[in-house]
Amino acid sequence: xxxxxxxxxxxxxxxxxxxxxxxxxxxxxxxxxxxxxxxxxxxxxxxxxxxxxxxxxxxxxxxxxxxxxxxxxxxxxxxxxxxxxxxxxxxxxxxxxxxxxxxxxxxxxxxxxxxxxxxxxxxxxxxxxxxxxxxxxxxxxxxxxxxx
Numbered sequence: 001x002x003x004x005x006x007x008x009x010x011x012x013x014x015x016x017x018x019x020x021x022x023x024x025x026x027x028x029x030x031x032x033x034x035x036x037x038x039x040x041x042x043x044x045x046x047x048x049x050x051x052x053x054x055x056x057x058x059x060x061x062x063x064x065x066x067x068x069x070x071x072x073x074x075x076x077x078x079x080x081x082x083x084x085x086x087x088x089x090x091x092x093x094x095x096x097x098x099x100x101x102x103x104x105x106x107x108x109x110x111x112x113x114x115x116x117x118x119x120x121x122x123x124x125x126x127x128x129x130x131x132x133x134x135x136x137x138x139x140x141x142x143x144x145x146x147x148x
Contacts, residue, residue: 002054005029005047006135008101008127009058009075014040015127017135018051023142026135028128041082048086048094056082056094059101059134097138104133 006026008015014032019025032043048056058079061071083096108129112122 003051004055004057004135004139005044005051005053006057006099006131006138007044007059008104008130008134009078010034010127011071011074013127014044015129015131016044016047017128017131018047018053019135019139023139026132026139028125028132031125031128037078037081041078041085044082045085045089045091048091054094056096057099057135057138058096059104059130060098062100062102064102099134099138099141101130101134104130104137107133 002023003021004019004023006017006019012034014034016029016032017026018029020027029047032040034040044056047053058075060075061069063069079096079098086092086094086096108126109122111133112126112129117125
């Protein structure tokens, strides 16, 4: 399996993670400060090329009841712009998928609190940690149930 990139797309930042070459684990890469959708999608495309990713997994922020939230539409727009730019730059073969990200930010916060990361430092890495959880959840789903 080639690598995959996971994204936690927010209004101010985009958390990013990448899988290992075997598609087993996700590691945080960075947090992109949002400056505009054109530049933001360019940075994602740079990551796709750098890591030779075969897939991009974008966390879809649904409400707890499964319906769209106000942020859901923004994320759908980001995906559309990203896919259009990818096609125009010869990356149309890279899959772009959603992953239900409900509660990933809450889980990321819990992981960081348990790791005794200060509140100030948590703010800096929460989006990257959420991207790790999004990508890891997607990777786990790809591998299917473990054989005992």
